[in-house]
Each structure stands twice: as structure tokens, then as C-alpha cells.
Amino acid sequence: MFRADKNLAFMLRYENVAWYENEKVKILDRRVYPNEIRYEICNNHQDVSKALKDMVTQSGGPYIAVNMGVVLAVNEAKNFSDDEYIDYVDKAVDTLCHSRPTTVENMKKAVFNCHKKALEMVSDRKNAVEEVLKVAIDEANKKYLRYEKVAKYLYKKIPKNGTIMTQCFGETVVGMLMRLCNENNNRIKVFSAETRPYFQGSRLTASVIQDMGIDVTVITDNMPGYVMKKKGVDLFTSAVDAITMDGHVVNKIGTFQIALCANYWNIPYFATGIPNKEHPTIETIKIEERDGDFVTQAMGIKTAMEGVKGYYPSFDITPPKLVSGIVTDKGIYSPYNLEDYFEE
Amino acid sequence: MFRADKNLAFMLRYENVAWYENEKVKILDRRVYPNEIRYEICNNHQDVSKALKDMVTQSGGPYIAVNMGVVLAVNEAKNFSDDEYIDYVDKAVDTLCHSRPTTVENMKKAVFNCHKKALEMVSDRKNAVEEVLKVAIDEANKKYLRYEKVAKYLYKKIPKNGTIMTQCFGETVVGMLMRLCNENNNRIKVFSAETRPYFQGSRLTASVIQDMGIDVTVITDNMPGYVMKKKGVDLFTSAVDAITMDGHVVNKIGTFQIALCANYWNIPYFATGIPNKEHPTIETIKIEERDGDFVTQAMGIKTAMEGVKGYYPSFDITPPKLVSGIVTDKGIYSPYNLEDYFEE
Known part of the structure; x- marks a missing residue:
């Protein structure tokens, strides 16, 4: 899969911003970096929301983390009935977007495509996590490529x-x-x-x-x-x-x-x-x-x-x-x- | 005795800049103030010189400390013969003035009157410490009064x-x-x-x-x-x-x-x-x-x-x-x- 973070510094690579893996999301703790390389391990989307509230990551970090949180919510709801699944995902997105009062509107924009894909996957639960994760990475790529264009003009x-x-x-x-x-x-x-x-x-x-x-x-x-x-x-x-x-x-x-x-x-x-x-x-x-x-x-x-x-x-x-x-x-x-x- | 530091802040009062008392000089450690109120206790003029070298005090502090160091040297030499006394005071002044390489010339100017008084007191050793201390305080007063004039124009x-x-x-x-x-x-x-x-x-x-x-x-x-x-x-x-x-x-x-x-x-x-x-x-x-x-x-x-x-x-x-x-x-x-x- 294409990755726009290739050859970037440690803390700009997606794995070190926010990353879904093994039913968890890990977020690099920018509050203590670089004196300490510490990840906040989130076991559920509520943990992700709390990490955002606590400013574990900042600047562009939360917009990647919020989509990884959606992937986590999809995994949490994998065995629910269709109605329960849809309801759970909607509520999780709402929780994630409201982690910080000042960024609610921007978060809603950032999470739109992942949220949409998560709802579409209600009928294909086996592949849901994988597919939503792809969209999450794609969203990060889009963000990075946009700033690459800016950097090219500045360069x-x-x-x-x-x-x-x-x-x-x-x-x-x-x-x-x-x-x-x-x-x-x-x-x-x-x-x-x-x-x-x-x-x-x-x-x-x-x-x-x-x-x-x-x-x-x-x-x-x-x-x-x-x-x-x-x-x-x-x-x-x-x-x-x-x-x-x-x-x-x-x-x-x-x-x-x-x-x-x-x-x-x-x-x-x-x-x-x-x-x-x-x-x-x-x-x-x-x-x-x-x-x-x-x-x-x-x-x-x-x-x-x-x-x-x-x-x-x-x-x-x-x-x-x-x-x-x-x-x-x-x-x-x-x-x-x-x-x-x-x-x- | 007139004191130009009246009603000034704690750290500007002579006792809290550098002060001779009971055969010692105490210098407020400005490196840790105000998190800690700590005095460097100097038992002899070499200790004063080392404190100046180590930047225990800075800005105007060293120019008060250097004269207190002369008082201490006079006390150290109180029982010496006249020749030994003069030699000891001269050497102590030299040591004190050379505590920091960049301020040697200014230190020599600052210490001039105390040094002169210390040499004059060779014939009246009983009152030497007291009289040199008076000059040290007088020098601090002169310095403070000069800056009071500046402050009056700024005011x-x-x-x-x-x-x-x-x-x-x-x-x-x-x-x-x-x-x-x-x-x-x-x-x-x-x-x-x-x-x-x-x-x-x-x-x-x-x-x-x-x-x-x-x-x-x-x-x-x-x-x-x-x-x-x-x-x-x-x-x-x-x-x-x-x-x-x-x-x-x-x-x-x-x-x-x-x-x-x-x-x-x-x-x-x-x-x-x-x-x-x-x-x-x-x-x-x-x-x-x-x-x-x-x-x-x-x-x-x-x-x-x-x-x-x-x-x-x-x-x-x-x-x-x-x-x-x-x-x-x-x-x-x-x-x-x-x-x-x-x-x-």
C-alpha cells in the first residue's frame, strides 16, 4: 500500500503518530518526546478519546488518531447485530469527535470517510477492520500529500x-x-x-x-x-x-x-x-x-x-x-x- | 550608619548580596534564587574568590562581594607583622580582582578605596576590620546612590x-x-x-x-x-x-x-x-x-x-x-x- 510518510522523520511516520494494530491503537506521547519515547496504548475508542483530551498528541496528530479510533470501534463491534453495530459506530465517532471542544468541527471533517466506510462494511464484517484501516491510512496519505504540495512551493x-x-x-x-x-x-x-x-x-x-x-x-x-x-x-x-x-x-x-x-x-x-x-x-x-x-x-x-x-x-x-x-x-x-x- | 539599600527588595539588601559578619562572608546564591534561599559561606578571601569564579552572585553582586572579601582578608591578617599584613592584603586584593578574567579592570576600580583603607589601617589593627567594613558599605552606598539618580530620571x-x-x-x-x-x-x-x-x-x-x-x-x-x-x-x-x-x-x-x-x-x-x-x-x-x-x-x-x-x-x-x-x-x-x- 502507498505510504506518503516514506523517508520522513521518526515522529512523522504513521506508526509513531497513531496506529491500529492487534486490536489496539498506540499513540506517541508528544508531551514527553524526545526525552522519552512512550506510547499511550488504547484498548478501546474511549481510551483514544481520552488520549486526545489529555493532549497525548497534538497539531496534526489527532486527525490521524481519530480515524484509528474508528478502526478500533469497528473491531469492538465486530460481533454485534447490524443495528447494534451501526449504533455503536455512530456513537463512537461522536465520542471521538468531541474529545476536545475546540476541534469538533475539524474532527467531523477528518473522520467523514472512515465513518462512511465503517457503515458500509456492516454487511461484510469479516473484512471491516481491514477496509476501514485502509481508508484511515488513505486519509493520512491525502493529508500528507497536500502538505507535500505546500512544501514543494516553499522549497x-x-x-x-x-x-x-x-x-x-x-x-x-x-x-x-x-x-x-x-x-x-x-x-x-x-x-x-x-x-x-x-x-x-x-x-x-x-x-x-x-x-x-x-x-x-x-x-x-x-x-x-x-x-x-x-x-x-x-x-x-x-x-x-x-x-x-x-x-x-x-x-x-x-x-x-x-x-x-x-x-x-x-x-x-x-x-x-x-x-x-x-x-x-x-x-x-x-x-x-x-x-x-x-x-x-x-x-x-x-x-x-x-x-x-x-x-x-x-x-x-x-x-x-x-x-x-x-x-x-x-x-x-x-x-x-x-x-x-x-x-x- | 546610612544605608542606601533601605526599603529595597530582599535580594538587593547588602546582607543578601554579600556581607561580612563573625569572621565570615556570606553571599546569596543567585544561581538558585528564588527556588532556594541559600548562602555561600566563605571562611576566607580565597573562598570569596572561588564563589565569584563559580558565579554564585552576578551583575552588581561581585562588586559588593569583592570589598567584603577585603574585610575578610584584613581579619585573616590581623595578628601578622606590619610587613606581612601589607603583603597579605595586597595579595588578597589581587586574588579577589582576578576571580573572573573579564572583570579584572572593573574589580580593581571597585576595590580601590577598601584596599587603600586596609593599608592605612596597618597601624591601627584593632579597628581595621570595622573601619574597612565601613568603607565597603560606603562603596556599596555610592554605587546604589548613583543608580538611584538614574532611576529618578527614568521615573x-x-x-x-x-x-x-x-x-x-x-x-x-x-x-x-x-x-x-x-x-x-x-x-x-x-x-x-x-x-x-x-x-x-x-x-x-x-x-x-x-x-x-x-x-x-x-x-x-x-x-x-x-x-x-x-x-x-x-x-x-x-x-x-x-x-x-x-x-x-x-x-x-x-x-x-x-x-x-x-x-x-x-x-x-x-x-x-x-x-x-x-x-x-x-x-x-x-x-x-x-x-x-x-x-x-x-x-x-x-x-x-x-x-x-x-x-x-x-x-x-x-x-x-x-x-x-x-x-x-x-x-x-x-x-x-x-x-x-x-x-x-
């Missing part, structure tokens, strides 16, 4: 043996970009900002890049402005949490500062992702704020005196004037002209 | 009940500024960037401000750009490691990014410190780089996969166009006109 902007900077964890796009570098024997250098308070840049991004044999250096979040000049960075890139149709990039806190520094040093900033039609302007975005106490600790160790407050806005806003291009699966668009993405 | 720029942002640890200036706020019943709010990789902003600055009863909030180093707009910050301020005569501020890594963000949002940036005549231009400055491994850990816990490199430039450069004013003990100067500081 064209990276000078041969150039130096790029990133922050947080662009996940599949990062993996695909590194795979393209390897395929083209392009020995780039990457600087990854650690991305406090959760260290996605040092824990996840740097691990993926090193795993794929590419030169990667971690810096702290107060360094990008100095380092991009000192080390001759050619390009700054990040994934996005949302792109509003008026060209604002909403992404992990810190993106704005780095984009501003890039602008100061005349270095382009390319954001990768798909414009969000449901957000016509930046005014429709509410920046999520999380528990401030997470800011006064690092890797579980307290960093401030008892009683000192922390403040934790999760995302920030980069205005279109600081964005050189939005890199999509259809090409690179000006942040001032995103309507074009939806034309033709 | 005038802070709106009543306003909000300021800072990073790293401006030490005495921060303490003096907070004391002025308290004396004037000015209920300001302070945002302190944590300042990776060593967390001086969260461990030290936030502790001092909270100790003095002022509202302080810690943010991570990727947040200043967003937070200064969101929370209506009126002013960004930092201490400096050097100010070149052509108006460049060399300070703890991260200063440049915050100054750039402040400029973007039309918020003034005031740097506190004395221009460095020995650095006519920014070209005379070499930015120190430290062990990159310190960047891939936080509070002693590894943050990246084994083998991932870190890069650790300690300081950065903020150009004069991003500096609103250099706040000195003689007033506020334009970064483009620092010669005036040395006139009259």
Missing part, C-alpha cells in the same frame, strides 16, 4: 545550501521540506526557535530535522533577531493556525516578533497553510489565552517566586505588510490577494 | 499608574525605580520577559518587584511584541552591558527584538547606564558567545534530542534609531549625542 524559495529559520512545529510541512532537501541533495541549515513555554521548536521541530539528517540548531526565543543577521538567514517560515482573508497570519506566539525582525533585515517571511474563508477579517479572530501558571515554569520546574503571575496568550497576529507570501497547496499568494486561492 | 518618564516592560535583571535601577513608585504611591504594572536561557527576568527581576509590593507579570521571550500592544505598555526599559559612543546599546540577548517591537508600536525604549568612552563605535564590541549546550536545556532539564546543537550569543546590539534615550546619573541623553555626558 522553490530556498536558496541552494541556504539557511532558514522557523519556530514552533510546522509538522508535515517541515518533514516534507526536509525530504525535498534530501532528495535534491540540498544541504540547508535550519535555526529553530525553542518556542516557550512548551518548547515545540526544540522538542519536536529540531528532532524531526535532525532525524532526517539535516543541520539544525536550536536558539532561545529572544535570539532570532540577532541570529538571522549574524548567521545570514535567507528565509523565515512558519505554519499557521489561521490565515484571515484580509491577509493576517494568526500563529503560535512569537511569530509576529520574528516576522518583524525578518522585515527589518530584509529577509522574506513565508507562512504555509490554507486561507480561512470563515475568517474574512482579523476582527473575527479571538486570541486564546491559557493558564498563566504555565509561563512561570519550564519543563516542570518553577522559574519564578511563589505568587508571581504569568500571562499566556497562545497566539499572535502578523499583519500582511510583514508577510511575503502565503504558501498553499495551489501556489504562493500575496497576503493582499487571498481570494484568488478560491477562484477556478 | 519621570513613567506615566502615573502606567505599565512598563523590562527584561533580564536591571538590579539596583529596578529596585530604586520600584522604591520611587512606592514613595510616590504610583501603582505601576510591570511585565518582565523571562530572559532565556538563564531566566534572570523571571527568577530575579520578578522577585525583586514582587518583594517590593508592585504588580509584576512574567511573560516568555516570544511574547513582548504581542503583549506590549495588548496590555498597553507605556515604556520599555533595560539596563545595558555597554553603550558605545555612537549610540548603540549592547545588552542581554533579546533587547534588540523588544526595542524593535516597541518602535513598531510607538512605545519609547529607555536604556539605563553610563556611556562607555572606551568604546567609540560599535565596531569595538565583540559579542560574547557561550556554550551552546546551555540553550538546549531549561532549569537543568534537556529540551532537545541528544545531538541537536544550540547556539548562545549572550548579547545583542540595538542601534541608536531604536533607542529613545540613554538614562544616566546626569540626565537623559539622545543616543546621537552622548559626548555631552562627558562635558562640563
